[in-house]
Amino acid sequence: MDIEKFIVEFADQYDEIETDGFGPDTKFKENEEWSSMTALSVIAMVDDSYSVRLTGDDVRKSSTIQEVYDIVASRINS
Amino acid sequence: MDNPFSLENKTILVTGASSGIGRQIAISTAGMGASLYISGRNTERLNETLQLLPRAGHTHNTADLTNESELDVLVDASPNLDGLVLSSGIVQTLPFKFASHLALDNMMQANFYAPVLLLNKLLRKKKLNKGCSVVFISSIAGNFTGTKGNSMYSASKGAINAMQKVIAVELAAQKIRVNNVSPAMVKTGMLDNATVFSTEQIEQDEKNYPLGYGEPLDVANGVIYLLSDASKWVTGISLILDGGFTIQ
Numbered sequence: 001m002d003i004e005k006f007i008v009e010f011a012d013q014y015d016e017i018e019t020d021g022f023g024p025d026t027k028f029k030e031n032e033e034w035s036s037m038t039a040l041s042v043i044a045m046v047d048d049s050y051s052v053r054l055t056g057d058d059v060r061k062s063s064t065i066q067e068v069y070d071i072v073a074s075r076i077n078s
Numbered sequence: 079m080d081n082p083f084s085l086e087n088k089t090i091l092v093t094g095a096s097s098g099i100g101r102q103i104a105i106s107t108a109g110m111g112a113s114l115y116i117s118g119r120n121t122e123r124l125n126e127t128l129q130l131l132p133r134a135g136h137t138h139n140t141a142d143l144t145n146e147s148e149l150d151v152l153v154d155a156s157p158n159l160d161g162l163v164l165s166s167g168i169v170q171t172l173p174f175k176f177a178s179h180l181a182l183d184n185m186m187q188a189n190f191y192a193p194v195l196l197l198n199k200l201l202r203k204k205k206l207n208k209g210c211s212v213v214f215i216s217s218i219a220g221n222f223t224g225t226k227g228n229s230m231y232s233a234s235k236g237a238i239n240a241m242q243k244v245i246a247v248e249l250a251a252q253k254i255r256v257n258n259v260s261p262a263m264v265k266t267g268m269l270d271n272a273t274v275f276s277t278e279q280i281e282q283d284e285k286n287y288p289l290g291y292g293e294p295l296d297v298a299n300g301v302i303y304l305l306s307d308a309s310k311w312v313t314g315i316s317l318i319l320d321g322g323f324t325i326q
Contacts, residue, residue, distance in 0.1 A: 036275075036279065037173060037227070039274075040171065040173050040226065041173050041175065044176040045176075048176065054274075055273035055276070056276035057277060060279075
């Protein structure tokens with residue numbers, strides 16, 4: 001798994017805000033666009049790209065993209 | 079007076095009986111006196127349901143209803159029926175943007191093709207007695223509400239309600255009634271597994287229900303009404319079971 005690629009895929013779930021500055025430490029909920037739909041989109045993207053089933057609670061307890069990445073990475077390897 | 083909701087002397091097929099709403103429907107209808115023929119995908123859990131049924135004499139058949147040959151076996155082994163409850167189904171929450179041909183196929187196979195084709199095959203084999211009651215387990219989704227992430231599921235349930243209108247008028251001459259219950263959110267294992275929503279989101283969602291989320295028993299009791307002679311003048315309806323959710 002590659003964090004740079006993951007950030008691009010993650011940022012792709014936003015349609016309104018500028019995501020060029022997104023990085024591992026970006027707090028992905030702290031913007032105007034984040035909503036329950038973005039959360040569903042992130043979960044669907046992770047399932048599509050990594051065949052990992054994230055839960056709503058996984059997303060809820062994460063605040064940075066790195067944290068979500070770490071959850072996905074841990075489940076790919078397990 | 080006789081209990082108008084009695085299911086004594088009725089033989090009823092319940093699909094999706096290995097868990098959740100289907101299992102409760104099997105238990106409740108057997109409790110009202112019906113002889114059951116139950117079907118589900120998981121043999122072990124289907125056997126558990128069989129053990130939970132009041133009284134003896136019930137039969138079961140493990141089948142994946144999306145598999146045409148298993149569907150045929152289920153139909154051939156079926157006794158003649160006074161009731162049919164089409165309770166098998168799946169849930170998948172996905173933003174519409176992520177819908178795909180494959181995901182839509184899987185949803186429509188499980189939630190629309192399987193129940194409709196089972197009914198079709200039972201009719202061809204003349205397994206439905208005069209006065210038989212058919213009950214689809216539909217949903218408020220796609221029929222009365224639209225919820226984010228629910229497009230494919232809603233399409234499958236909307237298709238059921240649309241087709242039901244025609245089946246109901248076509249079968250009325252045989253006094254076969256065709257109805258559905260359309261529940262809102264019901265607390266089942268499916269909800270526990272629908273983990274794309276956080277615990278907090280689910281708790282918040284339940285606050286939108288004047289009477290809270292439903293239980294499988296609430297659905298089963300509605301199904302008993304539609305199976306029983308108490309509803310002999312009722313066909314083509316959607317019985318909304320939603321704790322007041324769609325009032326608002």
